[in-house]
Amino acid sequence: MRQPTAPALPGRPTLQSVLRRAHLRLAFVAVTMAAVSLIMVAVIALRAYAGNNLNLLARSLAYTVEAALVFGDRIAATQAIVLIAKEEDVAEIVVSDSRGRPFAAWQSPTASAIARLERSVAGIALPGPVTVPVVHDGVVVGYVEVRGQGHQFFGFLLGGVGGILACLAVSVLGAYVSSKRVLRNIVAPLRALAGVAHAVRRERAFEQRVEPAAIAELNELGNDFNALLDEFEDWQNNLRHENASLEHKATHDALTGLPNRWQFEARLMRALDEAMVTGQRVAVLYLDCDRFKEINDGLGHEAGDAVLIGIAARLRTQLREVDLVARLGGDEFAVMLAPMRELASATRIAEDILSSMTPSIALSDGRTVATMMSIGIALYPDHACDANGLLRAADAAMYRAKRARPGSWQFAEGVAGQA
Structure with missing residues (x-):
């Protein structure tokens, strides 16, 4: 059975939301740190690789333009560097003579915004331009300066950012799945326990119990809580039994087990209220044992008690379930017949x-x-309209019957009839 859950307090986060946010933060921090570390390592490695590549490219260009520098052929030098530059990831190549004067140059077009962005990123992240001498027969005849374009590095950077975003998305999904499992294994048992505690506090439902949990600590907590509920339930049952016993003692005669005068008068008043609405009659019979004092004094109190118990048992057998018989005190009994359709x-x-x-x-x-x-x-309503009046009228009729002939009955004054 699904237990009712206790509502969260206003302004306070639920345990589920706290754990879910903690999972998301942990996933975000872990992925971010891993991504930053990988990117830093990759940038360092790529920077070293780019430096070596530019240095090799510069040396290759130096061999290519050596003859052009020796013979002063600028056109041949320009054609040579353009042919190589188109196949490589370079932004600018400058060939100068031995005195450092420009001899030939090539520069990658930067018409597009992406090309300008790539060159800006390369200027920050990649190593600076690489310069190598051009040597002919042991003599430096010029220099070659190469600057990287950064296209490959920019592509790697975009791929890295995309990878980070993809990892973040996967991590969020994993954190969500993990939080669902946490909800099932941790939050759900705690919610069930809180629901049972709420029901016990609000409804005094001590019979409810917490279901077993998969986690050992939560299962132990639930077992301890159930043991506490067992004690509360025993205490509640004992209290109810004691209250019922006290109520029975307060409303019943200890010797015969019959209702006492207080309960008889209370039920008689309720019966008279109902009879006033329905218009039906209520009869009260007042009974007294004619020889009780003689029995009690001659045979002892135990014999008197046995007579009272025997009278009570015989009275019960002569009445309907809806009728009421009570011991008013001593050897006096009373019977209420309600409703009474016929006199x-x-x-x-x-x-x-x-x-x-x-x-x-x-x-x-x-x-x-x-x-x-x-x-x-x-x-009722012939002789009296209230409980005390009916009892007095029936008591007076009983004494008239006792004086006239013991062991007989009489109606109250106003209605004819005598045994």
């Missing part, structure tokens, strides 16, 4: 209760005790 139902139940008391009650020592009940019946 005869109250008299029938009273007769059934009296009949159920006829058999003797067996005591723990083997003796038996006979007992009788006197019952008073009061009706």
Whole structure:
């Protein structure tokens, strides 16, 4: 089951965003440093290569124009350097005589912006012009000066920049894939744990648990958190059990297990409120044991308790599930019949209760005790419209029945009927 996740606090980045930015920064720094290092090494190597190449080219040109310098043939010298220059990556070739006066020259056209950019880059990155002497029979007859064009170097530079951008793109993609894996292995378990903690804090859902994680530390953290939830759940269950036990003790009689006077009056008031809306009747039967004092004084309190428990058990068997029977105190009991559609139902139940008391009650020592009940019946709204009034009317009717004939029932004054 997917756990609910706790929302991030406003203004604070999520762990996922922090890790993702860290991956991207690491990838960017690593690729940039590697690219810069490679480019620097390549530039140094290319610079040395370009210097050697220009020096070889200059020596080759010196051999080529040697005869032209000796014979003073400027045209032949110019044709020779032009023929070679067209095949090489050079920007300018200058041939001078032994006194350093220009003898022949060639310069690469720089009409295009790219050519001018290449020459500017070459002037910064490549070694300066290479000058070699032209020697004839051991005598210097002139000099050849060669300056590089930088076309190859510029192409390498563009390729290097393109390679860096491609590596950055691949690194970003790799960092994204890596962050997804981090999210699955690290962030997802932490989110699940935070979701469970949020549910526990807001909803007191101590039954929720954190799923196992693939990473050992996170799995151990989840196990510890689940153990803590186990303790909280046990504590909550014990607290609920204690509260239910306290509530039961506060609303039930300790000896018979029946509802006590407080619960009876509370439920009677709710029944009267509903009857006021529906227009139905509610009946209250007030019961008293006729021989309880004699039994309690003659046979002892244990025998009296056994009689009260036996009376409670017999009362339960004579009532519907919707009816309520309670012990009000001592040997007094009360029954609420709600709703009561027919008046005869109250008299029938009273007769059934009296009949159920006829058999003797067996005591723990083997003796038996006979007992009788006197019952008073009061009706809503015939005799009273509130709980206290109904109880008083039923109590008065019970005492009239006890005085008239123990073991009988009577209605409250105002309704005829007597057993």
